[in-house]
Amino acid sequence: MQTGLEDQLGLYQKRIPVFTRSVKGKFRRFKTSVLVLAYAIYFLLPWLPWSRLDAPAQAVLFDLPGRRFLIFGLTVYPQNVVWLALLLFIAAILLFFITGLVGRAFCGYFCFQTLWTDFFIWIEHKIQGERPARVRLYRQPWDREKVLKVGGTHAAWILASFWTGLTFVAYFTYAPQLVADFFTGQAAAAAYITTSILTVSTYAAAGLMREQICTYVCPYGRFQSVMYEAETLAVHYDARRGEGAHGRASARAGQRTLAERHEKGLGDCVDCGLCVQVCPAGIDIRDGLQYKCISCGLCIDACNTIMDSFNFPRGLIRYDSEKNLAAPVPAAPRVEWKRLKTIGYGVALILMSAYLVYSIGTRGSYDRSVNQIRQPLYVVLSNGDIRNRYQIRITNKAGQDQTYVISASGIPAGALDLGNFREITVKPGHSGVVQASVRLSPELAEHTHRFELFITPKGNPGEARSETVRFDSPKGTHE
Amino acid sequence: MSEQKLQSQTVQTTGHAWDGDLQEYNNPLPAWWVYTFYVTVIFAIVYWVIYPSWPFGKGWVGGVSNITYVNSAGETKTHSWNTRALLMEDLNKAATAQKPYFDKVAAMSYEQVAKDPDMSGFILSSGKALFADNCAPCHQAGGQGVVGFFPNLTDDDWLYGGSFDKIHETITGGRRGYMPSFGEVLSGGQIDQLANYVASLSGIGHDAAKAAAGNTLFHSETAACYYCHGVDAKGRKEIGAPNLTDNIWLWAGVPSAENPEGKVAAIRSVITSGLNKGVMPAWAGRLSPEQIKVLTVYVHELGGGQ
Numbered sequence: 013m014q015t016g017l018e019d020q021l022g023l024y025q026k027r028i029p030v031f032t033r034s035v036k037g038k039f040r041r042f043k044t045s046v047l048v049l050a051y052a053i054y055f056l057l058p059w060l061p062w063s064r065l066d067a068p069a070q071a072v073l074f075d076l077p078g079r080r081f082l083i084f085g086l087t088v089y090p091q092n093v094v095w096l097a098l099l100l101f102i103a104a105i106l107l108f109f110i111t112g113l114v115g116r117a118f119c120g121y122f123c124f125q126t127l128w129t130d131f132f133i134w135i136e137h138k139i140q141g142e143r144p145a146r147v148r149l150y151r152q153p154w155d156r157e158k159v160l161k162v163g164g165t166h167a168a169w170i171l172a173s174f175w176t177g178l179t180f181v182a183y184f185t186y187a188p189q190l191v192a193d194f195f196t197g198q199a200a201a202a203a204y205i206t207t208s209i210l211t212v213s214t215y216a217a218a219g220l221m222r223e224q225i226c227t228y229v230c231p232y233g234r235f236q237s238v239m240y241e242a243e244t245l246a247v248h249y250d251a252r253r254g255e256g257a258h259g260r261a262s263a264r265a266g267q268r269t270l271a272e273r274h275e276k277g278l279g280d281c282v283d284c285g286l287c288v289q290v291c292p293a294g295i296d297i298r299d300g301l302q303y304k305c306i307s308c309g310l311c312i313d314a315c316n317t318i319m320d321s322f323n324f325p326r327g328l329i330r331y332d333s334e335k336n337l338a339a340p341v342p343a344a345p346r347v348e349w350k351r352l353k354t355i356g357y358g359v360a361l362i363l364m365s366a367y368l369v370y371s372i373g374t375r376g377s378y379d380r381s382v383n384q385i386r387q388p389l390y391v392v393l394s395n396g397d398i399r400n401r402y403q404i405r406i407t408n409k410a411g412q413d414q415t416y417v418i419s420a421s422g423i424p425a426g427a428l429d430l431g432n433f434r435e436i437t438v439k440p441g442h443s444g445v446v447q448a449s450v451r452l453s454p455e456l457a458e459h460t461h462r463f464e465l466f467i468t469p470k471g472n473p474g475e476a477r478s479e480t481v482r483f484d485s486p487k488g489t490h491e
Numbered sequence: 492m493s494e495q496k497l498q499s500q501t502v503q504t505t506g507h508a509w510d511g512d513l514q515e516y517n518n519p520l521p522a523w524w525v526y527t528f529y530v531t532v533i534f535a536i537v538y539w540v541i542y543p544s545w546p547f548g549k550g551w552v553g554g555v556s557n558i559t560y561v562n563s564a565g566e567t568k569t570h571s572w573n574t575r576a577l578l579m580e581d582l583n584k585a586a587t588a589q590k591p592y593f594d595k596v597a598a599m600s601y602e603q604v605a606k607d608p609d610m611s612g613f614i615l616s617s618g619k620a621l622f623a624d625n626c627a628p629c630h631q632a633g634g635q636g637v638v639g640f641f642p643n644l645t646d647d648d649w650l651y652g653g654s655f656d657k658i659h660e661t662i663t664g665g666r667r668g669y670m671p672s673f674g675e676v677l678s679g680g681q682i683d684q685l686a687n688y689v690a691s692l693s694g695i696g697h698d699a700a701k702a703a704a705g706n707t708l709f710h711s712e713t714a715a716c717y718y719c720h721g722v723d724a725k726g727r728k729e730i731g732a733p734n735l736t737d738n739i740w741l742w743a744g745v746p747s748a749e750n751p752e753g754k755v756a757a758i759r760s761v762i763t764s765g766l767n768k769g770v771m772p773a774w775a776g777r778l779s780p781e782q783i784k785v786l787t788v789y790v791h792e793l794g795g796g797q
Contacts, residue, residue: 387635399646
């Protein structure tokens with residue numbers, strides 16, 4: 013008899029539906045505030061006007077065809093990619109820093125998966141009712157009520173997903189024009205494709221998959237565990253207090269007060285199951301710290317509500333550290349920051365943020381590049397003189413037309429020939445190219461290996477910049 | 492039997508029983524696989540409708556996504572989707588996008604084009620592409636040429652003249668450089684004298700006595716060099732005869748020779764065997780007048796334009 017065949021287990025676990033109960037408390041309030049603030053920023057920012065000379069009046073506009081990113085008064089060009097790199101570094105370090113201190117705070121309060129799932133659950137709650145009503149609806153056959161309510165919920169989700177997708181696209185083009193064009197069929201194909209993809213993915217991720225994204229899809233949720241230390245604050249169930257000597261038990265008559273329970277050796281947990289019912293990840297926090305926990309704090313709110321109703325002290329489920337929980341006499345939980353790792357991250361965070369602010373604060377109004385023409389490196393002219401040529405490219409990052417003057421030092425006056433352009437005027441956001449050539453006598457060329465080129469914006473000598481360039485000759489070729 | 496019972500609970504069978512108890516397992520395909528398969532079926536049907544698919548008679552089922560383009564003969568063609576038609580369409584689009592610039596170039600004088608900052612960017616990029624496609628095989632990517640074969644376009648010495656008009660004339664009509672061989676007309680000694688004279692014109696180490704004799708020979712009817720190169724040996728641009736008094740060498744491998752003897756020998760060899768390889772093809776007909784104009788300005792701006 014072949015073995016193994018008969019006990020085949022599915023490779024994929026079927027999703028166990030999670031019906032979250034709503035709860036009140038300080039973590040719920042915090043989550044709601046973050047949600048409202050984040051949504052206000054995300055959905056309204058593209059509509060914020062900002063007057064500009066040469067671009068649509070939109071405060072935040074990622075102008076891809078123009079290869080520039082307009083963020084309020086700041087214009088970011090692809091050349092500023094180091095800012096993006098810094099920003100990503102800062103985001104990563106901030107994540108390490110925060111996670112080391114207070115666990116998966118990003119997951120629980122700020123991640124867009126959490127925010128959108130929260131919003132979608134709110135929609136579900138408004139249409140289908142509180143948890144028991146939703147469970148009942150789930151179990152009942154497909155009658156008129158179920159079709160209407162479930163259909164209505166999904167329709168609302170799709171609508172929310174669609175507006176999410178369209179808002180994302182609105183960051184890349186003038187929003188009022190986009191919305192008008194979108195519904196008249198005149199928007200760019202990319203707008204329709206992006207909106208569709210985001211509508212489908214938002215609907216699937218926040219409506220259908222929810223906690224499965226965090227559990228199975230998100231790599232970040234998994235690798236966060238390596239940032240935890242014994243001192244890290246996380247949502248913990250105080251098992252010592254909750255289980256007592258003989259475990260948790262419901263608050264029946266005779267074991268309703270703390271004194272009665274302690275006498276019987278029962279823990280403080282009344283096993284009401286509310287912490288499980290409110291959990292958006294569908295877990296039981298009393299099983300201990302686990303990878304599915306996104307650290308949203310809703311079970312803390314739920315447990316505190318129950319503890320209050322029984323007049324038990326709060327904090328059976330609370331933010332605490334493993335170290336403190338294991339201590340013989342647990343102290344009041346507090347943020348432990350005096351650790352080498354945390355301080356290191358903190359210092360890195362401050363340094364990088366300071367550099368980013370400095371770099372943005374001292375940005376120039378133009379970019380320049382001077383390239384020596386290498387084919388050929390030098391030309392011998394009919395009288396024996398040596399000529400090198402250079403391509404000078406100036407990108408104007410200021411908001412208005414700017415004229416640039418080019419000069420040189422380290423070579424005789426008159427050796428620099430700027431061809432047809434003594435000075436060049438460049439439109440904002442554009443580049444101008446000047447072909448310069450330098451002609452030196454053979455004797456001079458032999459001793460000239462480098463010289464300086466100066467680029468000066470007219471009327472703004474403070475921003476003059478110099479560039480050291482090579483000069484090559486048959487005898488003086490070096491390096 | 493209890494084992495079998497367990498089995499039927501966990502694994503589906505096809506429902507048939509042979510020889511009493513011989514059953515066949517039914518392991519259905521995973522749902523995700525089945526749905527993916529259905530999606531591929533739908534994809535295939537959509538694909539057939541949109542793109543060319545089935546062979547049909549002598550042709551094929553073309554699909555609804557036709558591409559219309561203008562071919563090089565100027566005919567408008569509509570073809571079922573293929574990458575070549577797609578390329579033609581892209582080329583048409585690019586040509587349409589470039590047209591305003593080419594029109595502008597056509598309407599402007601050379602000097603205006605060269606001095607307009609907007610046009611100079613266009614000349615740089617499109618001229619570079621045109622030069623790379625058509626000129627670089629001989630004149631090299633940067634226009635520096637090859638000594639002994641192709642003239643350098645970046646220096647200030649021009650066989651036929653470096654003005655816009657002359658460059659335009661050269662590109663349009665092509666050129667043919669020719670110098671007769673003197674190996675059978677003159678003696679070896681005479682050729683050596685001439686070579687020393689030519690070397691002396693450019694300040695290369697030479698035998699003064701031979702150069703003096705060469706000077707006489709240069710201006711005599713025997714060798715008659717001055718017919719083409721001029722009495723002052725500075726060449727004649729109307730026939731493309733090169734200036735022998737400057738530091739620039741096209742045919743004689745003077746720059747690469749290590750010592751004065753070698754340089755004189757290189758000159759001697761050119762006088763002895765002459766030249767019949769200075770051929771530049773004509774580009775009129777191969778390139779449009781606008782393209783030639785762009786190339787003219789590009790070559791002029793390579794550094795040598797006069």
